Amino acid sequence: MEPVTEIDNQKTKISERELPFQKVMDVRSRPQLRGEQLLDVLNEGFIRLNQWIKPGISAELNPFAQMGAVANTLFVISLVSGILLLFWYSPSIHHAYESLEALKQGSVLGQFMRSLHRYSSDGMMLFLLLHGLQVLVAGKFSGPRWLAWVSGVVLAVLVWLDGWLGYWLVWDQRAQLVARASAKMLDVLPFFADPLSRSFLTNESVNSLLFFLVFFIHMLIPLGLGIALWIHIMRLNQSVFFTTRRMSAVIFVSLTVISVIYPATSATKADMLTIPGELTIDWFYLLPLVITEHLKGGTLWVLTLVGITGITLVPWVLVKRRSQTARVLESRCNGCTQCYQDCPYNAITMMPRLEGKGRSESYAVIDPARCVGCGICVGSCDPAGVEYPLLEPLQMRKWVDALLTDLPRGNGHSVRIAFMCAESAGGTLTLNASGESPSMPGFRIVPVPCAGWVHPLLIERAIRKGAAGVLVVSCDADPYCRKGVEWTAKRLAGERKPAFRKEKVEGVPVWHIRLDRTERKELQRIARLMTENAQLPAQNQTPRWRRWSLAAAVLTALALLTVFPSDAPLIAARDPQPEIVVSFKHPGQLVEQQKATSQKDEKLLPHMRGAATLERVRVPVRLRVWIDGREVIRKAYKPGGLFHDGISLAMETIPL
Ligand code: HEM
Ligand code: SF4
Ligand code: SF4
Numbered sequence: 001m002e003p004v005t006e007i008d009n010q011k012t013k014i015s016e017r018e019l020p021f022q023k024v025m026d027v028r029s030r031p032q033l034r035g036e037q038l039l040d041v042l043n044e045g046f047i048r049l050n051q052w053i054k055p056g057i058s059a060e061l062n063p064f065a066q067m068g069a070v071a072n073t074l075f076v077i078s079l080v081s082g083i084l085l086l087f088w089y090s091p092s093i094h095h096a097y098e099s100l101e102a103l104k105q106g107s108v109l110g111q112f113m114r115s116l117h118r119y120s121s122d123g124m125m126l127f128l129l130l131h132g133l134q135v136l137v138a139g140k141f142s143g144p145r146w147l148a149w150v151s152g153v154v155l156a157v158l159v160w161l162d163g164w165l166g167y168w169l170v171w172d173q174r175a176q177l178v179a180r181a182s183a184k185m186l187d188v189l190p191f192f193a194d195p196l197s198r199s200f201l202t203n204e205s206v207n208s209l210l211f212f213l214v215f216f217i218h219m220l221i222p223l224g225l226g227i228a229l230w231i232h233i234m235r236l237n238q239s240v241f242f243t244t245r246r247m248s249a250v251i252f253v254s255l256t257v258i259s260v261i262y263p264a265t266s267a268t269k270a271d272m273l274t275i276p277g278e279l280t281i282d283w284f285y286l287l288p289l290v291i292t293e294h295l296k297g298g299t300l301w302v303l304t305l306v307g308i309t310g311i312t313l314v315p316w317v318l319v320k321r322r323s324q325t326a327r328v329l330e331s332r333c334n335g336c337t338q339c340y341q342d343c344p345y346n347a348i349t350m351m352p353r354l355e356g357k358g359r360s361e362s363y364a365v366i367d368p369a370r371c372v373g374c375g376i377c378v379g380s381c382d383p384a385g386v387e388y389p390l391l392e393p394l395q396m397r398k399w400v401d402a403l404l405t406d407l408p409r410g411n412g413h414s415v416r417i418a419f420m421c422a423e424s425a426g427g428t429l430t431l432n433a434s435g436e437s438p439s440m441p442g443f444r445i446v447p448v449p450c451a452g453w454v455h456p457l458l459i460e461r462a463i464r465k466g467a468a469g470v471l472v473v474s475c476d477a478d479p480y481c482r483k484g485v486e487w488t489a490k491r492l493a494g495e496r497k498p499a500f501r502k503e504k505v506e507g508v509p510v511w512h513i514r515l516d517r518t519e520r521k522e523l524q525r526i527a528r529l530m531t532e533n534a535q536l537p538a539q540n541q542t543p544r545w546r547r548w549s550l551a552a553a554v555l556t557a558l559a560l561l562t563v564f565p566s567d568a569p570l571i572a573a574r575d576p577q578p579e580i581v582v583s584f585k586h587p588g589q590l591v592e593q594q595k596a597t598s599q600k601d602e603k604l605l606p607h608m609r610g611a612a613t614l615e616r617v618r619v620p621v622r623l624r625v626w627i628d629g630r631e632v633i634r635k636a637y638k639p640g641g642l643f644h645d646g647i648s649l650a651m652e653t654i655p656l
Helices: 036-053 067-085 096-106 108-137 143-168 173-186 196-200 208-233 245-261 297-312 338-342 393-404 456-464 484-492 520-531 544-566
Strands: 319-321 348-352 362-366 416-421 443-448 470-474 510-514 579-587 590-594 614-618 621-627 630-637 647-655
Touching: 036 108, 067 108, 067 208, 067 245, 096 108, 108 143, 108 245, 108 544, 143 173, 143 208, 143 297, 173 196, 173 297, 196 647, 245 544, 338 348, 393 416, 393 443, 393 456, 416 456, 416 520, 456 470, 456 484, 470 484, 470 520, 484 510, 510 520, 579 621, 621 647, 630 647
Parallel strands: 416 443, 416 470, 470 510
Antiparallel strands: 348 362, 579 647, 590 614, 621 630
16 A cells, blocks of 8 residues: 655646646545545535525525434434433332333323434434545545544444444343344453353343443443544634534424334343343444354454554545645735634634734734645635645745736637635536537636635636636535635625625626536536626525425434334344253362472472472363253363462353
8 A cells, every 4th residue: 555645735736828738627625545536426416406405495494414414403403302211210120111111101201202313313323424425425534634534433333332322221032132243242351250141041040230230331431522523624724513503493393203103112021041032133333233242252253453543544544645734924924813813624723923014013923734635725815825735825926917918808708717615516517728618619717726715806707807807616515625615605796705806897697606516517507607798596496386395304214213213123133942051159169289390390309309380270160061962062161360279150051
């Protein structure tokens, strides 16, 4: 495997006439990844999903455009419903099952709370998986994002563990399998003198203290989740942490409907003397049960550790070459703090200026270890004080000027400028040295890593130099450079600094359109409209009935995706054939044996040798089992303990 190439921040040479990029994509801020093409194809799945939803559901209510925030809201619902469930649930091995069964007849509210707790936890796992998959295929794990990625893996493990232990607390047959699988894995670790699995041999031997411990850990894990979540987003500026009130209400109402139609149920009560046969499980949390009954504890540990390590190492294994980072030229910085406010990754710090009388008190400094190279700070800086090696702002200014000089003017010869985000619908456009593409006649295209790279002054400048219109094309639903689309829209609407001054360009159209990679045709259509001097079509003209049916389709699909896996058959369950389990804990007979004498001693006469030492060891305990006259087990169990003087332990399962 090739090592990750270090960032060499070499400046791209842009001559006044020729752009050294053949494709808009060449200015992508995304690092080079291994398996990039496959990731792109998979990412297109998410993009198409959003494209399908976009005409009917606003970004605020689109669950796929804010999957992390949806997972968070579901976490809160799960937490609150879990706490309220304690009014009905009894955390004791003897009463847990009955206390939950009693809800069916005894308490509508209790049953609702139980179902809400289950489905919010399931929904959380669903959105966690979708969110993790989306950041993976979008390549949003490299560079400084490693912290969000690694803490995301920790979050996933903690959420899963909490759900796994939650099912233990019902003390039904699912809990029985969960307990046995957990004990099997824990017994591999050298912690317990007496294997935990032995506590699940009979109903009497089940350890009630252990049950309470599981309950306690189940309550404690959300605290760890809170800490991991804080780390998860600590490097993100203005994170979309929770869904809006409207979206949260939609989530809550959907969960309520599911809970009423399909209330959560338990399996048959746990019975250690019965092998659970056919039963349904919650695939979101209990899927490992498909293999735990068939594999040994050690193998399960190897699979778990290899899986978790592999996923954790993604940011290091998949990145071939890191993105270039931005740098502030101290001499140009006037300390306005705009880049500091705009940087989506909190990579900029304002430092006090120690020298330079009459200048601003502070200047901006970019920490390369935190910079993802999105270029948004270039679009923040009035004095062009940010150096962006891939696309130098000052050189690009000259290049835009050059594009617009010496052009024949008049009807049919006017030229428009398109600032094209590399992740947008125009990402795959090929360009000639003058920035022209046959797909967008009448336009000179300026490729940019993110629409946020474009400073409004550059747009005004292009118009001053003669551009007959400016199109700013950004990506849409889930921007690779977070905040890029939002800041661009606000800057162009004059709602955020540096604000675009409409009055300076009166009569010249400046359109900001959001189109993802899959919407090339729409881009060409809108570009044509601009060249025909038409109006920008108003968005969201979808008829109301279509919007409602789309929303209903999305909600139904999500509800089905939550409910069906939550009560699905346990594939590859164990054969419920009878079996005999033989287990004992027995001390072998103590024997004393003389320790071997040293060679030196052996050469001496017996009365001249040193005192002989006696060793006390236990003999192994032997087990022989016959069934119908046939011997099925013949085994010896060595004594435990460091000095082989401990107790012999046996646990054998004999299928009949
Ligand atoms: C309980 C589960 C999780 C929750 C609640 C959660 C929540 C969030 C939130 C709110 C954001 C910020 C989104 C934004 O403002 O742009 C985020 C970002 C992120 N999450 Fe998660 N997340 C979870 C699990 C995961 C998992 C399992 C992974 C992957 C292993 C992951 C990887 C990331 C990454 C890499 C980012 C940064 C994305 C970017 O830079 O644009 N998260 N998450
Ligand atoms: S805004 Fe600038 S400093 Fe912040 S991550 Fe993007 S390129 Fe780096
Ligand atoms: S936006 Fe430019 S001038 Fe303002 S603080 Fe940042 S680098 Fe300095």
